[in-house]
Amino acid sequence: MQERAMAATEIARQAGEGARGVPLSGHVGFDSMPDQLVNKSVNHGFCFNILCVGETGLGKSTLMDTLFNTKFEGEPTQHNQPGVQLKSKTYELQESNVRLKLTVVNTVGFGDQINKEDSYKSIVEFIDAQFEAYLQEELKIKRTLHSYHDTRIHACLYFIAPTGHSLKSLDLVTMKKLDSKVNIIPIIAKSDAISKSELAKFKIKITSELVSNGVQIYQFPTDDETVAEINSTMNGHLPFAVVGSTEEVKIGNKMVRARQYPWGTVQVENENHCDFVKLREMLIRVNMEDLREQTHTRHYELYRRCKLEEMGFKDTDPDSKPFSLQETYEAKRNEFMGELQKKEEEMRQMFVQRVKEKEAELKEAEKELHEKFDRLKKLHQDEKKKLEDKKKALDDELNGFKQKKTAAELLQAQTLQAGSSATLKKDKERKN
Amino acid sequence: RSQKAVSIITSFYGNMADVGKTPVARNEKASSEFGYVGIDAILEQMRRKAMKQGFEFNIMVVGQSGLGKSTLTNTLFKSKVSRRSVMTTEEERIPKTIEIKSISHVIEEKGVRMKLTVIDTPGFGDQINNENCWQPIMKFINAQYEQYLQEEINIDRKKRISDSRVHCCIYFIPPTGHCLRPIDIEFMRHLSKVVNIVPVISKADTLTLEERDFFKQKIREDLRANEIDIYPQKEFDEDAEDRMINEKIRAMIPFAVVGSDQEYQVNGKRLLGRKTRWGTVEVENTTHCEFAYLRDLLIRTHMQNIKDITSSIYYEMYRVRRLNENNTKPNGQPAIHANGVPEHEVLSHEM
Numbered sequence: 001m002q003e004r005a006m007a008a009t010e011i012a013r014q015a016g017e018g019a020r021g022v023p024l025s026g027h028v029g030f031d032s033m034p035d036q037l038v039n040k041s042v043n044h045g046f047c048f049n050i051l052c053v054g055e056t057g058l059g060k061s062t063l064m065d066t067l068f069n070t071k072f073e074g075e076p077t078q079h080n081q082p083g084v085q086l087k088s089k090t091y092e093l094q095e096s097n098v099r100l101k102l103t104v105v106n107t108v109g110f111g112d113q114i115n116k117e118d119s120y121k122s123i124v125e126f127i128d129a130q131f132e133a134y135l136q137e138e139l140k141i142k143r144t145l146h147s148y149h150d151t152r153i154h155a156c157l158y159f160i161a162p163t164g165h166s167l168k169s170l171d172l173v174t175m176k177k178l179d180s181k182v183n184i185i186p187i188i189a190k191s192d193a194i195s196k197s198e199l200a201k202f203k204i205k206i207t208s209e210l211v212s213n214g215v216q217i218y219q220f221p222t223d224d225e226t227v228a229e230i231n232s233t234m235n236g237h238l239p240f241a242v243v244g245s246t247e248e249v250k251i252g253n254k255m256v257r258a259r260q261y262p263w264g265t266v267q268v269e270n271e272n273h274c275d276f277v278k279l280r281e282m283l284i285r286v287n288m289e290d291l292r293e294q295t296h297t298r299h300y301e302l303y304r305r306c307k308l309e310e311m312g313f314k315d316t317d318p319d320s321k322p323f324s325l326q327e328t329y330e331a332k333r334n335e336f337m338g339e340l341q342k343k344e345e346e347m348r349q350m351f352v353q354r355v356k357e358k359e360a361e362l363k364e365a366e367k368e369l370h371e372k373f374d375r376l377k378k379l380h381q382d383e384k385k386k387l388e389d390k391k392k393a394l395d396d397e398l399n400g401f402k403q404k405k406t407a408a409e410l411l412q413a414q415t416l417q418a419g420s421s422a423t424l425k426k427d428k429e430r431k432n
Numbered sequence: 433r434s435q436k437a438v439s440i441i442t443s444f445y446g447n448m449a450d451v452g453k454t455p456v457a458r459n460e461k462a463s464s465e466f467g468y469v470g471i472d473a474i475l476e477q478m479r480r481k482a483m484k485q486g487f488e489f490n491i492m493v494v495g496q497s498g499l500g501k502s503t504l505t506n507t508l509f510k511s512k513v514s515r516r517s518v519m520t521t522e523e524e525r526i527p528k529t530i531e532i533k534s535i536s537h538v539i540e541e542k543g544v545r546m547k548l549t550v551i552d553t554p555g556f557g558d559q560i561n562n563e564n565c566w567q568p569i570m571k572f573i574n575a576q577y578e579q580y581l582q583e584e585i586n587i588d589r590k591k592r593i594s595d596s597r598v599h600c601c602i603y604f605i606p607p608t609g610h611c612l613r614p615i616d617i618e619f620m621r622h623l624s625k626v627v628n629i630v631p632v633i634s635k636a637d638t639l640t641l642e643e644r645d646f647f648k649q650k651i652r653e654d655l656r657a658n659e660i661d662i663y664p665q666k667e668f669d670e671d672a673e674d675r676m677i678n679e680k681i682r683a684m685i686p687f688a689v690v691g692s693d694q695e696y697q698v699n700g701k702r703l704l705g706r707k708t709r710w711g712t713v714e715v716e717n718t719t720h721c722e723f724a725y726l727r728d729l730l731i732r733t734h735m736q737n738i739k740d741i742t743s744s745i746y747y748e749m750y751r752v753r754r755l756n757e758n759n760t761k762p763n764g765q766p767a768i769h770a771n772g773v774p775e776h777e778v779l780s781h782e783m
Contacts (some may be wrong), residue, residue: 029727031542031730032731036733046471047635093471095472224484282475284470289477290481301589308587
């Protein structure tokens with residue numbers, strides 16, 4: 001009996017996963033683990049990134065506003081974009097104690113070009129860029145994965161135009177390129193333009209086209225009994241026919257979000273009118289975590305595998321593993337050093353350049369100053385000369401005046417003397 | 433749900449009431465509420481995923497023979513999970529060298545499944561010459577980090593890498609009542625750099641309350657003097673709330689514990705305890721010993737935190753060392769292996 005127990009444990013130890021179960025004789029308390037895990041996530045906050053792909057004017061922004069019950073800012077885009085651009089905006093939402101960092105990425109200009117052959121490329125590049133950023137962080141030596149802002153796209157809402165007939169070739173091509181990179185949820189936009197009977201036919205046509213072209217759209221998971229039923233029902237309702245609206249209309253005694261027409265009102269949250277509630281339920285309330293997990297464990301791993309294999313590394317026997325890792329790190333380190341050196345060079349060049357420029361400027365300034373000084377000096381000299389001339393003139397005048405004065409005085413003295421001598425003469429004559 | 437978070441933490445302080453799980457109300461009610469988006473449903477989704485996947489916890493017990501390690505482990509997890517409970521009697525001898533033996537069990541409680549691995553270290557501290565006794569243990573811990581790292585750098589990775597990293601190491605201090613011995617300090621000094629260490633005063637029913645308080649104080653002083661950072665480490669406190677809770681814990685550690693897997697009748701109730709001629713020590717009575725605090729810390733409130741510190745701090749530190757190691761080996765300086773053992777020293781104990 002004991003031997004059997006030993007053997008079982010031995011096997012258990014070796015198997016690892018299949019360790020034997022033992023009964024508990026009392027309450028231990030680790031049933032609080034899910035709570036501890038949830039609390040940690042609540043403190044940390046959550047991230048969710050949605051990519052909206054669809055032609056301009058299909059109501060992507062309005063649908064996002066309606067789904068998350070906020071008004072995300074943004075002007076409706078023009079139709080004359082030269083290529084497809086992806087614009088992403090991040091918002092912080094909070095509901096009860098849950099903080100969500102929501103990023104909404106919009107395809108701007110999708111389907112507007114005359115030649116749409118390359119439309120899907122920028123979308124694929126964008127998705128790959130997010131994977132690459134995460135991979136880079138993961139490969140770093142000193143990394144901070146738990147505080148990394150995850151920008152990988154968790155869900156791609158593909159907006160199908162409500163033509164009522166079939167998928168456009170652009171849609172098929174784009175979805176085919178995206179299905180291995182992201183979870184695709186196709187939705188029929190502005191579905192209030194289609195009648196109920198046409199809608200049913202449209203949905204069937206779309207689904208069959210997707211299947212016959214081998215497009216893998218996201219399936220709501222059915223492995224967990226709690227949600228298997230609702231998820232499998234919803235899988236049958238894809239693609240969801242949605243209507244978005246942020247305007248409220250009074251129906252009965254309640255205000256509901258709706259679109260008002262002369263012939264009636266389409267209520268967004270009325271399940272008979274459109275599938276908006278189903279979309280919200282599936283996307284947010286039931287499968288948000290699964291979407292995040294699929295992105296990480298399937299799409300990201302696929303990208304990582306391809307990227308690393310591209311870089312030339314394989315998982316061979318255990319001996320070579322450290323080498324491939326070392327090589328990767330060697331390569332990365334060299335690359336990094338190279339870049340560092342390049343940057344250093346650049347900075348040095350720039351510095352030298354700046355110094356030269358500054359020197360030139362200073363020289364210029366110096367020259368100007370010299371010139372100014374010379375000018376001023378000359379001016380000063382001129383002034384001085386003028387003044388001297390004036391002085392000389394004045395002096396001359398003064399001298400002249402002095403001379404005249406002396407002459408006048410002399411004359412006066414002479415006249416006086418003459419007078420006095422004349423008087424003397426007169427006196428003398430009288431006397432005689 | 434945030435209410436429940438608060439109630440779990442307060443249960444640590446003496447209110448040992450079980451925290452029942454309240455099932456979440458389905459969304460039907462909420463959707464009639466205008467303006468409700470349903471973002472908070474992600475909590476329920478996470479919970480579902482966690483229940484489905486189950487949890488892993490790896491706990492190591494270190495201490496001399498006869499300090500009650502196996503009994504305490506059994507008491508903590510209320511089942512026969514220790515090595516001693518599963519081995520045959522012929523093996524009951526003190527080994528000549530330190531051995532590292534790990535045993536895994538799957539336990540379940542209220543739908544939550546946990547794979548518990550208990551790692552025992554028979555032979556630790558039992559030799560005449562205990563020099564470098566910490567080395568084999570350090571080597572083992574680093575080997576687990578290495579294994580995880582290898583899995584992580586694979587090109588083709590498993591969906592869920594099985595986690596064999598040691599999350600927590602309980603170190604048993606004999607109840608001398610004086611202070612830490614050199615072997616205690618040596619061990620904790622080296623190992624606190626690679627793993628969460630939770631020291632406990634074992635067989636605490638040999639100490640009176642005054643002796644216990646004095647002993648604890650001395651131990652805390654010794655730890656401080658030797659710059660040994662035990663769990664919960666001050667530098668890993670995340671915010672003010674964390675710090676407040678952890679300061680209260682730091683004022684009480686090391687916990688003085690008594691283990692037992694035998695039940696006795698006390699005041700009409702069946703309780704786990706140790707019966708002596710002068711009375712029965714009740715294991716879960718906080719006026720008798722601090723077992724309940726230890727259990728609450730390790731299992732009911734801080735288990736996730738312990739795992740997080742292991743994966744995001746100690747493992748990352750190992751990874752950085754390991755990835756840098758082959759590239760920076762300056763001449764003349766001894767290289768340190770990833771297992772923390774200096775290259776030139778000959779290991780006196782081999783596994």
